Amino acid sequence: MSYTVKSGDLWECAAYIAMGCRLAGIEPVLVNGHVSCQLTIEGENLAELQKQYFAGNMEARIFEFRRVFGYLHSTVNKSKKKFANVLKNGGAL
Numbered sequence: 373m374s375y376t377v378k379s380g381d382l383w384e385c386a387a388y389i390a391m392g393c394r395l396a397g398i399e400p401v402l403v404n405g406h407v408s409c410q411l412t413i414e415g416e417n418l419a420e421l422q423k424q425y426f427a428g429n430m431e432a433r434i435f436e437f438r439r440v441f442g443y444l445h446s447t448v449n450k451s452k453k454k455f456a457n458v459l460k461n462g463g464a465l
Contacts, residue, residue, distance in 0.1 A: 376417035378410050382448065384425060385411045386441040390419050390432045398448065400455035407455045409448045 379385055389395060393415030401408045415421070424430040434435065458464075 374414055374416055375422075377413045377418055377422060378409050379413070382411075382441060382444050385413050385446050386437055387430055387432050388413045388415060388418060388421055388426055389440045389444070390437040391415075391430075393418050393421065395444070395447075398451050406454045407459065409451050411444070411456075419441070429450070435446070454460055 377388065378399075380401070383394070393413050395411060396414040399410045399411040399412070401410050421430065
């Protein structure tokens with residue numbers, strides 16, 4: 373069974389992806405007038421990984437985590453700029 377988590381925390385999402393989950397989507401969210409992003413993560417073992425993460429017991433491969441975090445950071449920044457331009461030009465999120 374596949375589980376889904378939505379989060380705006382890049383560290384949390386990077387940890388899940390580094391442990392075998394996948395990025396299923398990025399959604400724009402307005403927070404205090406600024407564009408932010410909500411990431412959707414999917415995976416078979418996500419429920420157990422989430423328990424480990426919030427208990428402070430998760431272990432991830434550091435180089436994989438670093439690579440994933442850099443990718444997410446870059447992707448989220450590009451998405452935020454894209455969504456901000458849509459709003460600037462009169463569009464809706």
